[in-house]
Amino acid sequence: MVSDKDVEHIAQLADIGITKDDLREFTVQFNAILDYFDILDGVTGEEQGEDSLCNVLREDDGTPSLPQEDVLGNAGSTEDGFIRAPRVM
Amino acid sequence: MKTIIGLEIHCQLTTATKLFCGCSTDYQNDPPNTHVCPVCLGLPGTMPSINRRAVEYALRVAKALHLEVPEVSEFARKNYFYPDLPKGYQITQYDKPLAVNGYFEIEDDGGAERKIRLTRIHLEEDPGRLVHKGGGDRPKYSLVDYNRSGIPLIEIVTEPDLRSPKEARRFINRLRTILEYLGVFDGEREGGLRIDANISIEGSDRVEIKNISSYKGVEKALTFEITRQKNLIRRGLKVVRETRHFQEARGITTSSRGKEEEHDYRYFPEPDLSPLMVHGWLEGIDLPELPTARRDRFMRDYGISLNHARTLTGAIRLADFYERVARELEPVFAATWVADTLLGEVNYRGMDISEVRPEPFIDLIRMVAEGAVTDRSAVDVLRIMLDQCMEGRICEAPSEIITRLNLGKTVGDDYAEIIREVISANPQAVEDLGSGRKEALNFLVGQVMKATRGRADPLELGRLIMDLLKEEGV
Ligand SMILES: [Zn+2]
Numbered sequence: 160m161v162s163d164k165d166v167e168h169i170a171q172l173a174d175i176g177i178t179k180d181d182l183r184e185f186t187v188q189f190n191a192i193l194d195y196f197d198i199l200d201g202v203t204g205e206e207q208g209e210d211s212l213c214n215v216l217r218e219d220d221g222t223p224s225l226p227q228e229d230v231l232g233n234a235g236s237t238e239d240g241f242i243r244a245p246r247v248m
Numbered sequence: 249m250k251t252i253i254g255l256e257i258h259c260q261l262t263t264a265t266k267l268f269c270g271c272s273t274d275y276q277n278d279p280p281n282t283h284v285c286p287v288c289l290g291l292p293g294t295m296p297s298i299n300r301r302a303v304e305y306a307l308r309v310a311k312a313l314h315l316e317v318p319e320v321s322e323f324a325r326k327n328y329f330y331p332d333l334p335k336g337y338q339i340t341q342y343d344k345p346l347a348v349n350g351y352f353e354i355e356d357d358g359g360a361e362r363k364i365r366l367t368r369i370h371l372e373e374d375p376g377r378l379v380h381k382g383g384g385d386r387p388k389y390s391l392v393d394y395n396r397s398g399i400p401l402i403e404i405v406t407e408p409d410l411r412s413p414k415e416a417r418r419f420i421n422r423l424r425t426i427l428e429y430l431g432v433f434d435g436e437r438e439g440g441l442r443i444d445a446n447i448s449i450e451g452s453d454r455v456e457i458k459n460i461s462s463y464k465g466v467e468k469a470l471t472f473e474i475t476r477q478k479n480l481i482r483r484g485l486k487v488v489r490e491t492r493h494f495q496e497a498r499g500i501t502t503s504s505r506g507k508e509e510e511h512d513y514r515y516f517p518e519p520d521l522s523p524l525m526v527h528g529w530l531e532g533i534d535l536p537e538l539p540t541a542r543r544d545r546f547m548r549d550y551g552i553s554l555n556h557a558r559t560l561t562g563a564i565r566l567a568d569f570y571e572r573v574a575r576e577l578e579p580v581f582a583a584t585w586v587a588d589t590l591l592g593e594v595n596y597r598g599m600d601i602s603e604v605r606p607e608p609f610i611d612l613i614r615m616v617a618e619g620a621v622t623d624r625s626a627v628d629v630l631r632i633m634l635d636q637c638m639e640g641r642i643c644e645a646p647s648e649i650i651t652r653l654n655l656g657k658t659v660g661d662d663y664a665e666i667i668r669e670v671i672s673a674n675p676q677a678v679e680d681l682g683s684g685r686k687e688a689l690n691f692l693v694g695q696v697m698k699a700t701r702g703r704a705d706p707l708e709l710g711r712l713i714m715d716l717l718k719e720e721g722v
Binding site for chain 1: 263264265269270271272279280281282283284285286289297298299300301302303320327329331378379380386387388389390391392393394512514521522523524525526
């Protein structure tokens with residue numbers, strides 16, 4: 160069972176602000192989702208996946224990167240080709 | 249008080265493209281944010297795909313360091329918010345790493361070989377690079393470059409088996425050598441290797457030092473930290489279990505208490521990537537000749553000493569350089585010049601052997617072998633060559649330098665005049681020599697050498713002096 164406190168903690172880790180009402184609703188939803196997983200846990204089957212579903216790899220071949228102006232296009236603030244971020248240390 | 253050290257070493261692999269996308273890894277000389285695409289920017293709807301060569305490289309390391317490769321390994325998301333991660337998580341490996349339980353031998357402080365156990369090796373993506381702007385310890389803001397974001401890294405984790413900062417440094421140096429021999433790592437690449445260290449004094453809590461990014465930094469950071477911890481214990485205080493950052497420029501570690509300690513990474517299996525089942529690949533991996541094998545071969549094939557062989561195989565570029573020289577010249581003679589003279593001059597200048605072109609060096613040493621120039625003059629010429637090369641000036645050929653500075657070995661008559669002057673200026677020495685005092689000859693040779701700026705061969709000078717004295721009936 161997930162408690163209001165767990166959801167609050169997760170919201171904090173996810174850097175999301177939530178209201179008291181949301182908190183209640185999210186806790187209910189969290190528990191409903193986890194109940195589905197309990198059902199899935201009850202399914203018996205292959206422990207490991209099919210071999211054919213493993214080792215999906217690509218060769219070490221290059222593909223074009225984006226032009227710098229496109230990369231910076233979504234950034235709120237830039238400086239000399241860098242993305243400017245608030246102080247983090 | 250016993251010191252207990254464990255290391256986590258992150259090494260960039262030298263693949264052509266990133267771990268999960270086709271962006272080029274060759275970004276070192278390019279402007280920021282020019283080697284990024286929707287995948288490594290973590291834009292919605294994009295899917296990572298695993299670079300086969302990165303997996304092969306990591307397995308090569310695993311095999312060389314005697315690790316086991318489990319049947320199945322898996323990527324995981326490590327969630328945290330920091331601007332170096334565009335996605336809000338890093339793709340790494342958590343409870344199912346690529347390889348586990350290996351070991352690596354180093355020389356301990358007493359010179360004996362000792363096994364350092366390796367816990368695991370896993371693959372992960374490098375985060376972006378941050379440049380903190382404005383005001384030392386309290387930057388005003390940060391600049392983010394995602395060119396590095398997604399470069400394949402291997403993280404090598406050791407058991408807490410290291411006992412001193414010197415040992416840790418030797419470990420890192422030898423690891424670097426092996427990784428370069430394996431052809432998966434470039435030690436000259438800036439920021440290619442980063443280290444976190446766990447360190448404790450026996451009986452006290454453990455401290456993690458992050459952000460060590462140079463070979464010398466390891467020893468410096470650990471030495472500082474041991475002194476700090478021992479001082480605390482001596483004063484009856486407790487070592488706090490915490491994460492500290494190494495400030496390279498100041499040579500100290502500082503506490504980074506606070507938020508970082510509360511990390512809860514909420515690891516979970518990466519849903520966008522299939523598991524790896526690569527246990528069977530190990531057998532097909534052919535390891536290249538590693539440093540110890542090459543050292544033994546050098547001794548066997550070239551007849552050089554253990555010391556020279558060890559020095560010359562200490563870095564793959566140096567070993568390649570030596571072999572190039574040894575193909576052209578007598579190998580023992582070549583070893584002396586490369587290991588003793590050239591390497592010393594190169595290190596003194598803070599250069600790397602890869603900056604030295606073998607051909608002019610071979611030309612110079614050949615002239616020494618042929619007796620066209622003395623050892624001493626050759627060292628002078630070598631210094632000039634290295635200085636020119638380091639300053640990016642046009643490099644003169646050794647023969648040009650010798651001619652320009654008139655350093656060619658002159659013989660016979662050229663010296664007769666100088667020797668006569670020295671003899672007449674030092675009658676006492678001549679008399680001593682006549683009465684059988686050999687050291688007087690050394691003195692006279694020294695005087696002539698001085699007058700000829702060391703161009704002459706001292707043995708030959710001695711002979712010339714004796715001949716001349718005989719002629720004059722002394
Ligand atoms: Zn990319």
